[in-house]
Amino acid sequence: MSEPRQQTLAASVTLEGVGTHTGKAARLTLGPAEPGTGRRFRRVDLDGSPEIPAHIDHVVATELGTTLGLDETRVATVEHVLAALAALDVDNALLELDGPETPIMDGSFLPFVDAIERVGVVEQDEPARVIEVLGPVQVADKSGPSYVATPSDGLRISATIDFEHPAIGRLFGSYVAHGERFAEELAPARTFGFRADAEALRARGLALGSSLDNAVILDDDGVMNPDGLRFPDEFIRHKVGDIVGDLALTGARIQGHIVAERPSHAGNMALARTLADHALYNGGQPIVDASQIMQHLPHRYPMLLVDRITGYEKGKRIVGIKNVTINEPFFQGHYPGHPIMPGVLIIEAMAQVGGLLLMDQIEDPESKVVYFMSLDNVKWRRPVTPGDQIVFELELVQFRRHVCRLKGVGRVDGKVAAEAELMARIMDR
Ligand SMILES: [Zn+2]
Missing domain, CATH: 3.10.129.10 (Hotdog Thioesterase)
Structure with a gap:
């Protein structure tokens, strides 16, 4: 089998929407980048257009989404666009953003997948970085999330989530988290939140742009969105998509089966770090x-x-x-x-x-x-x-x-x- 090559976008494509936390208009342009440069955000609204590599070393916050930071520059809610890029093997991309947060679009990964598929991807003349899980890798945190990764041909993610809300409860799902399977089975799944939390978040200046247009919102009676859910288990599918986006911060393609129990962005980051180490650690x-x-x-x-x-x-x-x-x-x-x-x-x-x-x-x-x-x-x-x-x-x-x-x-x-x-x-x- 020939070694996989790095890939980038064939052309640039722009997405416009609002930031889920800022509530302000946000414009994101995905464009090609040189081999070996990885995925990088560029804040075109700031002096000197500072860049932040989309890498675990630059994660500064994991509450309600993954935030990257370098010096004074920040980019929030990076996981959905990164999931789409990673799932479609776009290793190198320049992500130009005109504010502190990516546009949330419809709350799912699909608008980013569609944008990438619209312009297409091209192979580059360098081998792709692949992290192959060689033996069992475990990450556990006392606070809840735990993960096990085992060898597998491609990237498969199995996850369990457990919410007290009756519309969610305990859900399990297992998915091929890559390529067309990602695009069809995971990408349409939207982020979700609870109406009961909204006021407290808004008081803290968060979730100002969040609405029924870009999230599944639950109240005591169930799903508030008039059209209901896109999948009966949309919640777990979205969480699995988030794992794909967070693991993209390793800067490598992951080959392994991830089993996640109550995943969180903070837990995903610990997993990303451990997998990156595992690749160098060479299974000991x-x-x-x-x-x-x-x-x-x-x-x-x-x-x-x-x-x-x-x-x-x-x-x-x-x-x-x-x-x-x-x-x-x-x-x-x-x-x-x-x-x-x-x-x-x-x-x-x-x-x-x-x-x-x-x-x-x-x-x-x-x-x-x-x-x-x-x-x-x-x-x-x-x-x-x-x-x-x-x-x-x-x-x-x-x-x-x-x-x-x-x-x-x-x-x-x-x-x-x-x-x-x-x-x-x-x-x-
Ligand atoms: Zn998400």
């Missing part, structure tokens, strides 16, 4: 093991703090694992009876993973050594304790002469434990 399979690491790093016990390298893109990105056990020498004194990995050693482990990425960038690495010069924006988000596995992901931000900048994050169970920006110099030994 080593691509470089401890003995090979020792050939490339001068560190030895007790200061060698990398066990495996599981993901690697030359000159770009590296993923390494540190398994933390109760036998680590530092736990004896940090602290007796209350073992916590010292924060500076977490950063040291991160730096060692980064060192491996840098060593591969230079000629004659045996005669060189990496000195770290500065750390910025170091944050420890949660303690690391015996039994934890830290997955470090480092990205090479800049490599100029012999000075390089790296951005690193260490996660335990998909949750950020520490992050830092590191600057290093490569010196002769």
Whole structure:
């Protein structure tokens, strides 16, 4: 089977409507973009037309929709247009918007699907990024949503939702969330809300544009919309569509079967993050093991703090694992009876993973050594304790002469434990 190629739109197409939260007119133009650029929003109403990549790293809010932000710029309710683009394999697109929110249209994904199908898509000369689920991946949150992803040929999503409202109740559905099947079975499903919540939302300046024209609205008697529902289980279909839109923020096509229990935008985002990590983490399979690491790093016990390298893109990105056990020498004194990995050693482990990425960038690495010069924006988000596995992901931000900048994050169970920006110099030994 030949590798799938990236795709973009064949031409530009414009949609006009209102923002569901602002209630103001909104105009969105979907247009072609170069291979490798992904899907990007551009705020054409602001000075300098700032852009925000549609990527999980830029998600700033997940209440009542997914909001992207970069510096001061915001774009709200991105999930419906992104679902349509992702479902139709439009990997690269420029999304020009004249305000802080996309137009809600009829509250479904269909107007975006129709617009894309009207202009058509074209193949580009680069392989598409695909995240293939290799083994079971789990995401659970105490607050409710939980997800399991397992291997599958295409993207299938099964979901359960549970609302106390008698018109909804407990619903289950399982769908092929891609291509024509998405367009027919999921795209027409509209967003929904409860009349009882409307006043409180409006008081907070939200849902100002929401109406029976762009949402299914429920009151105590049931569905208020005069024409009723488009599917008897329209609610679950919309939630599945939202998952497609939120997973689009991985920037990759997903191949797997997602089983979601009470999905939410916040939960979808945790799933997106975990799947993105999973792709680099390579199912935990080593691509470089401890003995090979020792050939490339001068560190030895007790200061060698990398066990495996599981993901690697030359000159770009590296993923390494540190398994933390109760036998680590530092736990004896940090602290007796209350073992916590010292924060500076977490950063040291991160730096060692980064060192491996840098060593591969230079000629004659045996005669060189990496000195770290500065750390910025170091944050420890949660303690690391015996039994934890830290997955470090480092990205090479800049490599100029012999000075390089790296951005690193260490996660335990998909949750950020520490992050830092590191600057290093490569010196002769
Ligand atoms: Zn939605």
